Amino acid sequence: MRWRLWLLMAPALALLLAVFAAPLLHYLWLSTQAQTVLTGLRPQPIGAQQWLRLWNDGRFWQDTWQTLRFSAASVSLEMLLGLVVALLLNQPLRGRALLRTISLLPWALPTTVMALGWRWIFNDPYGPINRLLAWLGLGAIPFLSNPAITWMAAVGADTWKTTPFVALLLLAGLQTIPADLYEAAALEGATPWQALQRITLPLLTPYVLIALLFRLAQALGVFDLIQVLTGGGPAGSTESLALYAYLNAMRFLDFGYSATLLLGSFAILLLLCSTAALAWRWSSRLQGELR
Amino acid sequence: MALRWRLLLVTLTAALLIGFGALARARVEPVSVLMPAPFADASADLVQEFNSSHQGIQLTVTRGPLETEAVSDLAISSLLLENSPYDLLLMDVTWTPKYAAAGWLEPLESWLGTDAMEDLAAGAELGNAFSGHLWRFPLVADMGLLYWRTDLMEAPPRTPAELVAISRRLQRESRVTWGYVWQGKQYEGLSCVYLEVLRGFGGSWLMDDQPQLDSPAALAATGWLQDLVRQGVTPAAVANMGEPEALQLFQAGDAAFMRNWPYAWAELNKPESPLRGKVAFTTMVSDVGNPHAATQGSWGFSLLAGSKHKAAAVEVLRYLTSAEAQKQLNLRWGYTPTRLSVFEDPELLAANPALGDLQQALAASVLRPLSPVYAQLSDLLYRELNTVITGDRADQTAMQQVQSNSERLLRTSGGQG
Incomplete structure (x- = not known):
């Protein structure tokens, strides 16, 4: 009987193998080859040399640290803000449908377009923020030309774009929590804060985990935002x-x-x-x- | 009955005509060219003229992205699939050795003949040949220029010290906010800027395939750029400036000098430009006794090795790079020609008085290293230079780092520098 199970699963397994395992195995093989412009793009076996090179490549470790830093900062900000937005949008407000639509807009924009927009907002000295600062008689902020600041600017742009995504997932989660739980809690004399802590957050956990997983996977592979906003600079600090x-x-x-x-x-x-x-x-x- | 026969006759004739038409069309050779968007727009008229005067060839131009490296990404993606839809590629000067070493290009010398390069102006012949073959024929010349404000000074500075002195005087007198703007972002443009200053201090990037980036001249060049920022002659924001950002600041009247390519000349002299008629250009400043250098950045056509219509593609290449075509591109779009006969055309000289100066700058042009690993070499250089400009690292440490990394790169790449 068991072979029939496997037979039925075979198409799905074959697809998974083709989509995930095959490229991974190909890459594993490629990582033991020298295939560069100097070999005329023909692969030549070189054993573990690429891996040694990776181990000794300071730029790889620097980029690892920078990618982790970017992911940790942007994902935690997004989770926090996303939760706040979701709680707000879950309230029975007037014009709630409109608000929900508007709040989704940043996420609907293509990343390249929004990165170009932020590049203009962060422009030194002609961007709107720095113009406002100049008008107030304050100095300009070197958003994109100071290694200590630029990575935070990138986190800011990413947070702006993907908070709605987190909010949407969490909002869906909030709507699965039955209202009578809150009613019961209110009857018992629980404060809204206690209700949030004891009812909302525990029941929302699976949704938080899903949002966290999606966002971490995306943030750790961040490419388009960085490429357009900074090109990896200044001083390689956002690569x-x-x-x-x-x-x-x-x-x-x-x-x-x-x-x-x-x-x-x-x-x-x-x-x-x-x-x-x-x-x-x-x-x-x-x-x-x-x- | 007669009507039916007549109808049949008409149908048969029509069918035959359509059939012959299709046969005739099958003999038309399609030639496809990939160009960056601005060139595709500028050459649209030429393409139309070509198609109406060449019945046997159907020329189509693919309008690539605006940004130089994005065009390369598109071309490389198609070439890696080993079935590129393009026959000709409009290439930046730095791509040629890489594409040639990858085996993607067809040598042109047998197609164009030995006298093909004879009409090229001094400086335009550079960067088309690599390891004994001609891989590219130049269409448009491009070189780094120093723009200066004629309303703020009598004559442009000729040495680095003069540039700083004039800048600081103008800044002290509050006539400009900044002295000199250039491309300091972590990208190819910074390597171009650096090469000009490096030559101006008597150094070079590679000599006999050996990097020379920790030489006294190289350190002087790095130190000068760093001091420009430290002394406030150049804004710290230069660490994120590409060509458009520098032009924006200069065009707003906020700087006395700018380093940029010839396209800025047309932009600065547009009717709505606040600096119209208040700008001139010259070559980069240099220390006494050293040449005024202009980094060469020309665009030219390469024939792809995988093309199935090589003869027709060469026909297209000849047409688009002809003196007549270059003249049109200059008159209508302001592109700098590569042919001597076009530079000396009296009609053009009358319409575009700056042409003589451009020719001189082109003659002063210098090449970035011709190497299949140029992209890595340049990446090593502009990354460290950018750390120096942002003040994250001392110039000497950074240049020693570039030097040893470049040495290692060229060593592991088998000296194919």
């Missing part, structure tokens, strides 16, 4: 792993190393996710024991 891999493939025609870079970031992502999952299980077990 992400995806941008570095792109440079190696499309600009330098160094496909072996580009594949190694992608696998390297994939490994880091896996490590990160498994650590997070373990920590999650450990902490929930600990909570269970405490109860």
Whole structure:
């Protein structure tokens, strides 16, 4: 009977294999080859040399740190703001449908277009923010030309764009919470704050996790926003792993190393996710024991 | 009955005509060219003329993206699939060795003949040949220029020290906010800016395939650029300035000098430009005894090795780069020609008095290293230079870093510098 199960699953498994496993295996093979403009784009086996190069490449580690920093900052901001927006939009306000539509607009914009818009907003000295500051007699903010500030500008632009996405997911979650739970809590004399803590947040957890997963995966692979907004500058301070891999493939025609870079970031992502999952299980077990 | 026969006759004739028409059309060779958007727009008239005067060839132009590297990305994506829809590619000067080494280009010398390059103006012949073959024929010349304000000074500075002195005087007198704006963003433009200053201090990027980026001249060039920012001659925002941002600041009248390409000349002299008639250009400043250098950035056509219509594509190449075509491109769109005969055309000289100056700047032009790994070399350079400009790293440390990284890159790439 069991073989029939596998037979029925076979088409789906084959598709998964073709879409995910095959490219990954191809990249694994490519990471053992030198395939560059200097080999006439013909692959030549070079063993583990690409991996050694990756290990010794300070730029890879710098970009790893920068990608993690960007992801951590933008995703946590988005989760926080997204929750606030979702709670607001869940209130029975007048014109709620209109508000919900408007709040989705940033997410509906293509990233390239919105990045160009932010590049103009951040322009020094002619962007609107710096003009306002000049009019107030204050100095300009070097949004895109100071390594200490530019990565935050990129986080700001990303947060603006993807908060609506998080808000939408959480709003869907909020609407699955039955209203009688709140009524019961109110009858028991619970404050709105207590209701939020004891009812809303625990019941929203699965949705928070889904939003977190989506956003982390997207943020760790950030490319288009950075490419358009800063091109990785200033001083390489906003370059992400995806941008570095792109440079190696499309600009330098160094496909072996580009594949190694992608696998390297994939490994880091896996490590990160498994650590997070373990920590999650450990902490929930600990909570269970405490109860 | 007669009507029916007549109808049949008409139908048969029509069918035969359509059939022959289709046969005739099948003999028409399609030639497809990929160009960046501005060139595609500018050459639209020429393409129409070509198609009406060449019955055997159907020329179509694909309007690529605006940005230089985005065009390359598009071309490379199609070439990697090994079935590129293009026959000709309009290429930036820095791409040629890379594309040639990748095996994507067809050598042109046998197609164009040995005298093909004879009419090229001095400086325009550079950057088309690599490792013994001709890979590209130039259409439009481009080189770095120093723009200066004729309403603020009598004559342009010729040395780095003069440029700083004039800037600071004008800034002290509150006649401009900034002295000099250029391209300091972490991208190719910064390497172009640097090469001109480097030559001006007597240095070079590569010599006998060896990088020279920690030489005293290289350090002097880096130090000068860094000091421009430190002394406030150049705004700190230069660390994120490309060509449009520099032009925007200069055109608003907020700076006395700007480094940019010839396209800015047309922009600055548009009727609505506040600086119309108040600007002139010259070559980059240099230390006494060293040349005034202009980084060459020309565009030219390459024939793709995978093209199935090479003869027709070469016909197109000849037509679009002919003296007549270059003259039209200059008259209507202000593009700088590459042919000597076009530079010396009396009609053009009358219409565009700056042409002589452009020819001189072109003659002073210098090439960025011709190497298949140029993109990496330049990436190493502009990344470190940008850290110096933002003040994140001392100039000497940064240049030593560029030097050792460039050495390693050229060593591992088998000395194919």
